[in-house]
Amino acid sequence: MAKRLIPTLNRVLVEKIVPPSKTSAGILLPEKSPQLNSGKVIAVGPGLRDKEGKVIPVGVKEGDTVLLPEYGGSQIKLDDKEYHLYRDEDILGTLHD
Structure with missing residues (x-):
C-alpha cells in the first residue's frame, strides 16, 4: 500500500530532480557541471489563513517544476x-520550458 x-x-x-550521471550513449558527465537545484511538486x-x-x-x-534553495x-x-x-515562501520560482 502506497502512503x-x-x-x-x-x-x-x-x-528533487537528479540529473543523469551519464548520457544515453554511455558518456559519463562530470559532477561539477552546472546544475539547477530543482524538483517536481x-x-x-x-x-x-490571514487575520x-x-x-x-x-x-x-502539483506537477510544477520548481527551483529550490x-x-x-x-x-x-x-x-x-x-x-x-x-x-x-522558501521556493525560489517555477521553471517552464
Whole structure:
C-alpha cells in the first residue's frame, strides 16, 4: 500500500530532480557541471489563513517544476522514495520550458 502525504498549511512536498550521471550513449558527465537545484511538486497544502480567516493559497501546484534553495527543507522518506518538504515562501520560482 502506497502512503500519501498531504502537507499542512503552506507546505509543499517536492521530489528533487537528479540529473543523469551519464548520457544515453554511455558518456559519463562530470559532477561539477552546472546544475539547477530543482524538483517536481508532488503535493501542496491548502495554504495559510490571514487575520480575517481567508485562505491564502500556495503559489505552486502539483506537477510544477520548481527551483529550490541550496539548503533547507525537511527530508522525508515514503515507500523507499526520498522527498523534501518546503514552505511555499522558501521556493525560489517555477521553471517552464
